[in-house]
Every structure is written in C-alpha cells, then in structure tokens.
Amino acid sequence: MKHDRRTELETAHWKGRTRPYDLIKEGVAALVIITVLVAALSTLFGSPDDKQITFKQWAVAAPSDFYATAVQELAGSSGTAGYGAPYNTASDGVNLGPLHLAKFMGVTHPVDTVNDFVITPLTTVVNSGPVATALKQWQSSDSKTQSTWATNYDNALTKVNQDATKVPTGNYGPVPLLAQGLLTMAEAGSLDGALLSQGNYFQTDNTKQTLFLGDGNYFNDQSTASNLQGNTWGMMNETGRYPGQAWLWLYSFWYQIPPFNNGDNHPFGANADAWIMLIMGALSLGLICMPLIPGVRSLPYKIPIHRLVWKNFYQEENL
Amino acid sequence: MWTTRLREGWQNNLPVDKLLPDTQPAYVASWIYMFGVATLASLGVIIGSGLWLAFEGASWYHYSNVGHFVNSMHFWSVQFFFVFMVVHLWGKFWMAAWRGRRLLTWVTGAIAFVASIATAFTGYLIQTNFDSQWISYEAKDGFNSVGIGSRFNVTNFGQMILLHVAFLPLVLGVITVIHVLMVRARGVVPPIDAFNKELGDRS
Numbered sequence: 411m412k413h414d415r416r417t418e419l420e421t422a423h424w425k426g427r428t429r430p431y432d433l434i435k436e437g438v439a440a441l442v443i444i445t446v447l448v449a450a451l452s453t454l455f456g457s458p459d460d461k462q463i464t465f466k467q468w469a470v471a472a473p474s475d476f477y478a479t480a481v482q483e484l485a486g487s488s489g490t491a492g493y494g495a496p497y498n499t500a501s502d503g504v505n506l507g508p509l510h511l512a513k514f515m516g517v518t519h520p521v522d523t524v525n526d527f528v529i530t531p532l533t534t535v536v537n538s539g540p541v542a543t544a545l546k547q548w549q550s551s552d553s554k555t556q557s558t559w560a561t562n563y564d565n566a567l568t569k570v571n572q573d574a575t576k577v578p579t580g581n582y583g584p585v586p587l588l589a590q591g592l593l594t595m596a597e598a599g600s601l602d603g604a605l606l607s608q609g610n611y612f613q614t615d616n617t618k619q620t621l622f623l624g625d626g627n628y629f630n631d632q633s634t635a636s637n638l639q640g641n642t643w644g645m646m647n648e649t650g651r652y653p654g655q656a657w658l659w660l661y662s663f664w665y666q667i668p669p670f671n672n673g674d675n676h677p678f679g680a681n682a683d684a685w686i687m688l689i690m691g692a693l694s695l696g697l698i699c700m701p702l703i704p705g706v707r708s709l710p711y712k713i714p715i716h717r718l719v720w721k722n723f724y725q726e727e728n729l
Numbered sequence: 730m731w732t733t734r735l736r737e738g739w740q741n742n743l744p745v746d747k748l749l750p751d752t753q754p755a756y757v758a759s760w761i762y763m764f765g766v767a768t769l770a771s772l773g774v775i776i777g778s779g780l781w782l783a784f785e786g787a788s789w790y791h792y793s794n795v796g797h798f799v800n801s802m803h804f805w806s807v808q809f810f811f812v813f814m815v816v817h818l819w820g821k822f823w824m825a826a827w828r829g830r831r832l833l834t835w836v837t838g839a840i841a842f843v844a845s846i847a848t849a850f851t852g853y854l855i856q857t858n859f860d861s862q863w864i865s866y867e868a869k870d871g872f873n874s875v876g877i878g879s880r881f882n883v884t885n886f887g888q889m890i891l892l893h894v895a896f897l898p899l900v901l902g903v904i905t906v907i908h909v910l911m912v913r914a915r916g917v918v919p920p921i922d923a924f925n926k927e928l929g930d931r932s
Contacts (some may be wrong), residue, residue, distance in 0.1 A: 416924060416928060419923075419927065420918065421830045421915075424916060424919060426755060428754055428755055431753035433750060440769070444771050448774050448802050448805045451805040452798055453798070453801075457803075459858050460859040463862060495879070496873060496878050496879045496882075503873070506875070512874060512876050514876060515876035515878075518880070519879075614885070614887025614888075615884075615886065616865070616884055617882060620866050620884040623862065623866070629866070638863050644863075645867065649860045657811045657815070681874070683874035687877075697842070698843070710822065710825040713823075716824050716825070716921045719823065719824055719920075720920040722758060723756040723920055724920065727923075729926070
C-alpha cells in the first residue's frame with residue numbers, strides 16, 4: 411500500500427515549493443553557449459580529414475602488393491573470394507552455435523572477384539597487345555583451366571614472397587599478364603572509376619572497391635599506422651589526434667579481451683563478430699528496459715548518489 | 730469524433746503551463762538538469778550544420794575552407810552531444826527517473842541514445858575520406874555476421890548517406906520530440922526521498 415501511495419505521490423503534479431523558470435530562455439542560452447563553444451573548437455582544431463586511398467595510390471606505393479592481390483582475386487584465394495554471404499557462397503561464414511545468420515540471409519550483394527575486380531575492368535580500357543591477347547586467352551578458356559592457371563601462379567608467387575621476378579616458369583597461362591595489365595591500369599588511375607561504375611553511368615555503391623582495397627596489405631597497413639585496427643580499439647578511434655566514436659567503447663572493449671581477441675578460439679574467438687553483436691544487442695535492450703531489471707533498478711536506492719543531486723533540497727526540507 | 734478526443738487529450742495532458750511552464754519544482758535546481766537541455770542544444774547545432782553540409786554535398790568540406798569549418802561544427806557538436814547525453818543518462822539513472830509512471834520517458838530516452846549511435850555511425854561512413862573507407866571495411870564484418878549486412882550494407886555509400894540525412898534523423902527527431910513531450914507532460918521526477926515524511930519512513 412505504501413508503495414502504491416509513493417507511486418501516486420511521485421506521479422501527481424508537484425504541490426510543494428516552486429521557483430521561477432523560463433524554459434525558452436534556458437533553451438536559447440544553452441543553444442548560444444554550445445554554438446560558441448563548438449565554433450571555438452572548430453576554429454582552433456578543425457576536424458579530421460585524411461585523404462581517401464585510391465587504387466592509383468595503392469598501385470604506385472605498393473605495386474607488388476597490388477599485383478599479388480590481383481592474382482589472389484583471380485585464384486579465388488583473397489579474403490573476399492572466400493568470404494561467403496552476403497557476397498558469395500564460398501564459405502558458411504561465422505556462426506552463433508547452429509545459427510549461420512549470414513548464410514541464411516543469402517547472397518544479396520554478389521561479388522565475383524575474378525570478373526568484377528579483374529576481367530571486367532580490363533575490358534573497359536584499350537590494353538597493350540600482350541594484355542589484350544592474354545584477356546582473349548582467358549575469356550576463351552574454361553573455368554577449370556582458368557582456376558588451374560591462377561592457383562598455380564598464386565602459389566608460386568606466395569613461395570617467393572610476392573616477388574614476381576623470382577617466380578619460376580610454370581603453367582600459369584595469361585595470369586601474369588592479366589595482373590600486370592590491371593597494375594598498369596591502376597597506376598594510370600583508371601581502375602578506380604572502372605570498379606565503381608561496372609558499366610553503369612550512375613553508381614553510388616562502393617562495396618566492390620572497398621572489398622578489393624581490403625584484400626591487399628596496403629590498406630590494412632595504413633589503418634594500422636593510424637591505430638584503427640580492431641585490436642587497438644579501432645572502431646572508436648579517429649585519424650590524427652581527434653576524438654573518435656568514443657560512444658562505441660563498449661563495442662570495441664569486447665574485441666580486446668579473451669576469448670574474443672583470439673581468432674583461433676572456437677567457438678567464440680573465431681566467431682567474435684557475431685557474438686559481440688549479440689552481446690551488444692542484449693545490452694542495448696537491457697539499457698532500454700533497465701527500470702524493469704530487478705537488482706539494477708534498485709541500485710539508485712542502495713547507492714544514494716541522489717543525495718548529492720538533491721543535496722540542497724534535502725537540506726531545506728530536512729530530509 | 731477522434732479529432733475531438735485528440736484535442737481534449739492534448740489539452741488535459743499537456744496544457745501550455747506544462748509545455749512552457751513559468752515555474753519549476755524547487756528541487757529542479759541541480760547542475761545535472763543542465764545536461765538534458767545541453768543535449769538538445771547540441772542536437773540543434775548538429776541539425777543546423779548538417780543541413781548546411783547536406784545542401785553543399787558530401788565532398789564540399791574537402792576543398793572549401795567554409796565547408797571545413799561547417800564540417801568541424803558538425804563534428805564537435807556531435808562530440809558535445811554524446812558527452813551531454815551520457816551524463817544526462819547516468820544522472821537520470823541515479824535519480825531513478827523512471828519513478829511515478831515515467832517508464833516510457835526512460836525508454837524513449839534510451840532508444841534515442843541507441844538511435845543517436847546509429848545516426849552518428851552512418852555519419853562517419855559518409856565522410857568520403859580514409860576514415861570512412863576503413864570504418865566501412867571494418868564494420869561490415871559485424872553486420873554481416875548476424876545477417877544485418879544483407880540489408881544494411883555499410884560499404885554502400887548511397888544507402889548510408891540517405892539513411893544519415895533522411896531516415897535516421899527523422900527517427901531520432903520523432904523519438905526526441907516524444908521524449909521531451911513526455912517529460913513536460915509528466916513533470917520532472919521528484920527526489921527519491923521527497924515524500925519520506927508523508928510516508929513516515931526513508932524506504
């Protein structure tokens with residue numbers, strides 16, 4: 411009964427002492443003060459804006475890495491080629507126990523690394539004689555032969571630490587020339603547009619560019635240098651000396667601790683992305699429903715921080 | 730008629746003296762109360778600077794000094810917004826501000842917090858710089874892992890910019906308006922011990 415009476419009193423319109431108040435004045439004052447503070451910080455510090463990485467930049471700065479990545483795309487050994495849903499069916503992807511949610515949702519953004527990343531872009535430019543011949547040879551061959559050539563060359567290149575000059579002769583078909591053709595195209599700056607457009611005029615989807623960029627080491631090295639990797643709280647960091655998305659600290663936190671920081675740990679580390687999304691979904695729901703959670707909802711009564719908040723009122727009312 | 734009931738319901742629950750009061754309970758005199766209005770003020774700066782950026786285009790701030798300044802206003806107001814909102818949220822938790830049938834006020838506030846994170850996140854994805862390239866590449870794995878990536882594709886710039894400037898601000902705006910109206914309609918929650926004398930104890 412006492413509980414009901416307390417709720418009734420807390421619900422009812424306040425009948426105790428009041429003080430003058432002007433909501434509009436408070437709002438306008440807050441808006442002016444915040445605007446001035448924000449303008450001051452903007453003038454003093456500006457905002458982060460590290461230039462985007464282009465394929466031209468990658469190809470010029472790290473040609474061996476670009477070349478090897480192009481070969482991996484042809485051989486189907488790149489990260490994207492073996493990713494699974496939503497890009498392809500090469501693997502089942504991560505799981506939550508028996509649940510393969512990505513696989514269940516299917517291939518909604520199909521990516522064919524051979525054609526989307528290498529062959530189609532090469533067909534959009536006038537290639538040199540050898541590259542044009544190589545392209546014809548590739549396109550007139552069956553997929554089994556193409557796969558054999560690309561895998562042979564990918565393995566050979568890996569063995570010599572991606573140094574194409576040291577690859578022994580072998581059954582590679584046109585693969586070295588195709589990779590060289592794509593490198594030349596990237597160095598000239600024409601691959602960026604070709605990857606985005608994929609034969610269309612209007613295009614706003616950067617999925618293929620981003621995936622290709624991420625398959626190489628260059629992009630990852632740049633992010634490591636900027637402390638943006640997941641194992642260094644990457645999602646909440648920002649380039650330069652600027653605050654990032656600090657509100658993602660709890661999401662990033664899980665990636666720093668066992669078992670989620672060990673990709674070899676099964677089932678949690680190897681499927682960390684899915685488990686952490688699940689944990690964060692549950693915690694977000696917990697935040698929204700916090701007043702309904704026994705124990706948690708009692709904390710404000712057990713740890714009386716409210717005595718500090720309403721210190722003056724309690725003193726004035728002898729409470 | 731439902732329109733009559735709506736008007737009467739509004740008049741009964743949210744008359745102008747509740748919507749724009751000229752007095753407040755005496756206990757509304759702590760520094761913690763500043764953070765709610767400071768959050769809204771920051772949101773105002775975010776919307777203003779964001780509208781300017783929207784009119785000029787996503788790449789404007791890369792080559793224009795004015796654009797860089799407006800982008801910086803957007804950036805820093807977001808930082809302020811989250812700091813103020815988190816302090817506001819913690820304050821309301823320790824005040825057990827859901828008391829007195831104010832559960833939905835808490836719920837709408839917490840949903841606004843989650844919606845704000847989603848809105849800010851999509852903003853980081855459309856910076857059209859290295860950071861947005863990396864965030865989209867890195868974040869795709871999380872969304873893909875639970876199937877969300879099949880519909881919410883963080884590497885699709887067109888989808889992200891539309892969500893950031895249209896859908897998510899609309900969602901956040903509506904939730905915020907509901908939250909503020911609920912605060913006005915219910916009034917500011919009284920102190921936990923405010924009625925101890927009346928009830929004859931400190932429980």
